[in-house]
Each structure stands twice: as structure tokens, then as C-alpha cells.
Amino acid sequence: VVSFAGFLAEFMGAETALTVPPGSAGARQVAAAFDVFCAGQQVPPSVSWRLRVALDEVLSNIARHGDAGGASIDVTFRRDGEVLEVTVADSGSAFDPLAQPSPDLTSPLESRAPGGLGIALLRSLIDDVTYQRTDRNVLVMRKRITASEAPEPM
Amino acid sequence: MDIQQSTQGNVVLLAAAGRIDTTTSGALDDALRRALEAGARNVVVDLSDVEYISSAGLRVLLVLAKRLRDLRGRLVLCAMSEPVKQVFELAGFMPLFTIEPSRESAAARCSAPA
Numbered sequence: 001v002v003s004f005a006g007f008l009a010e011f012m013g014a015e016t017a018l019t020v021p022p023g024s025a026g027a028r029q030v031a032a033a034f035d036v037f038c039a040g041q042q043v044p045p046s047v048s049w050r051l052r053v054a055l056d057e058v059l060s061n062i063a064r065h066g067d068a069g070g071a072s073i074d075v076t077f078r079r080d081g082e083v084l085e086v087t088v089a090d091s092g093s094a095f096d097p098l099a100q101p102s103p104d105l106t107s108p109l110e111s112r113a114p115g116g117l118g119i120a121l122l123r124s125l126i127d128d129v130t131y132q133r134t135d136r137n138v139l140v141m142r143k144r145i146t147a148s149e150a151p152e153p154m
Numbered sequence: 155m156d157i158q159q160s161t162q163g164n165v166v167l168l169a170a171a172g173r174i175d176t177t178t179s180g181a182l183d184d185a186l187r188r189a190l191e192a193g194a195r196n197v198v199v200d201l202s203d204v205e206y207i208s209s210a211g212l213r214v215l216l217v218l219a220k221r222l223r224d225l226r227g228r229l230v231l232c233a234m235s236e237p238v239k240q241v242f243e244l245a246g247f248m249p250l251f252t253i254e255p256s257r258e259s260a261a262a263r264c265s266a267p268a
């Protein structure tokens with residue numbers, strides 16, 4: 001049985017938008033809102049955790065660089081059919097996280113520096129990520145909900 | 155995130171549960187530092203109930219591994235949940251750690267003479 005709201009969400013797509021301050025308080029707000037969105041959209045945990053990690057990497061990156069993202073960060077979650085799209089826009093100075101060099105993921109413990117690891121992770125956890133500089137930094141991440149990542153039986 | 159600590163012989167076991175990310179990794183770091191300050195040298199970290207780990211959490215485990223190596227201690231990670239395993243693989247972290255499938259095998263390996 002598919003509820004009308006569920007049908008509508010699947011057919012029309014669904015969207016949640018919020019504005020948060022930079023830093024860990026904002027990151028917590030985004031995580032809580034994403035939980036609600038994923039529950040409403042019945043996103044399997046095997047898919048949602050990847051976007052949760054990606055969001056954590058992006059938000060901590062914004063908090064670390066430049067002027068900490070300006071005054072506020074706009075985050076949008078969107079479901080379009082089987083594609084989840086997360087957009088993060090901040091009004092800090094221009095910074096393209098995707099243009100940063102990837103760390104060496106094969107070096108031994110002594111020479112491991114954690115820098116750049118988050119963005120390398122983000123790239124491999126989701127299907128597609130793009131950066132655009134308008135008057136803001138706009139990062140768009142997409143992850144397809146595939147059959148192979150349907151919820152595992154509990 | 156929730157952290158349970160217990161002791162088995164000379165092995166200190168920490169079980170983390172929930173999400174290890176920017177907002178929670180500080181608590182894990184604090185717990186591990188306290189354990190080392192209290193003299194723990196053989197440490198098992200159980201990751202079975204971890205929903206996911208981001209690079210903030212990887213950083214904490216990397217620092218712990220380096221500190222324990224400097225202290226001539228031993229670190230064994232165990233019972234990784236699927237998301238943790240995937241992140242470790244993507245980050246190239248598997249070869250950096252001793253990883254056991256269960257808490258029991260981890261405790262045995264952690265306390266075994268070198």
C-alpha cells in the first residue's frame with residue numbers, strides 16, 4: 001500500500017531547505033534535518049550514511065576554510081525519483097574543495113597526514129559532486145538509490 | 155555517540171556506538187586520551203555499533219595508532235560495521251591497523267605476547 005503523500009513525494013519529488021550558522025551547531029541542525037528528510041523519503045540506511053558522511057565533510061571543510069562560510073549556510077535536500085541531491089551553498093570567499101590535491105592513500109602510518117582525506121572520501125562515497133562559484137560557493141552532491149543498496153534485512 | 159569502556163586483563167576495551175563525525179569525534183578522542191593517561195597500552199576499539207565514521211573520526215584513530223606505537227602499546231580494531239569497513243577501504247586505512255572480526259579475537263590478539 002502506497003500512501004498518497006508517498007506517491008506524491010515519489011512522483012513530484014520532495015525538497016527540504018534550511019539555513020544554518022557555520023560550525024558544529026549548524027552541522028548538528030543539518031544532520032537532524034537530514035534524518036527527518038530520509039525518514040520521510042524512506043531512504044535506505046545503506047544510502048543515507050554516505051550522504052551523512054559527505055555532509056559532515058563539506059560542512060567541516062567550510063568551517064575550516066576562509067571566513068568560515070560567511071554568515072550562514074543554505075542546505076537543500078531534494079529527491080528526484082531515485083536520485084537524492086544535496087546542495088550546500090555558503091557566502092564565504094571563493095573556495096573549491098574539489099580542486100584541492102588528493103592525499104596519498106597508500107603511504108605508511110608515519111607519513112599519513114589527514115588533510116584532504118574528507119574530500120577524497122566524499123568523492124568516492126557519492127555518485128557525483130560539482131562545485132560552482134556564483135556570488136557564493138555552491139556544492140551539489142548526488143547519490144542514486146540503487147537496488148543493490150536497498151535496506152538489508154534486519 | 156555513546157562510548158562504553160571495560161577492562162579484560164591488561165586489555166582496555168572501548169566500544170563506540172552511533173555516529174563518529176565532526177560533532178562527536180572530540181568525545182571519542184577524550185575517552186581514548188583518558189584511557190592512555192590512566193595507563194592503557196593494550197587497546198581494543200569495538201566498532202560494531204558505529205552507524206558511520208567520517209574523516210574526523212579517522213583522524214582520531216590515526217592519532218591513537220601513532221601514540222600507542224610511540225608508547226610501545228598495541229591497538230586492535232574489531233567488529234567493524236559495514237559503513238566503517240567501506241570508509242576504511244576507501245581511505246586506504248586497512249593496512250594501517252590491526253583488525254579482527256570479533257571482540258574476543260581482538261582481545262586475544264591485543265594481549266598476546268609480541
